[in-house]
Amino acid sequence: CDCRKPKPGMLFKAAEEMDVDLARSYMVGDTVRDMETARNIPMKAILVQTGHDDVENSQSVDGRVKPDYVAGRLLDAVEWIIKDCKS
Numbered sequence: 001c002d003c004r005k006p007k008p009g010m011l012f013k014a015a016e017e018m019d020v021d022l023a024r025s026y027m028v029g030d031t032v033r034d035m036e037t038a039r040n041i042p043m044k045a046i047l048v049q050t051g052h053d054d055v056e057n058s059q060s061v062d063g064r065v066k067p068d069y070v071a072g073r074l075l076d077a078v079e080w081i082i083k084d085c086k087s
Contacts (some may be wrong), residue, residue, distance in 0.1 A: 045065065
């Protein structure tokens with residue numbers, strides 16, 4: 001099914017129904033699969049470190065996708081998005 005991550009079908013459907021511009025959106029997640037989903041759109045990807053996946057901010061490892069930002073907690077992700085939108 002194209003609706004299961006990392007395929008973007010679910011996000012395309014939601015964007016159509018809710019009139020969302022995915023190119024200007026952010027994927028905030030806690031797994032490499034979430035980051036892969038964001039790249040399949042493409043949209044900016046933020047990894048929140050919750051212990052699920054350990055992706056370094058500097059470079060992808062073992063073919064995994066590099067996020068645009070690695071946040072220690074959800075609030076850090078929100079603050080980064082606000083700054084990024086202003087730039």
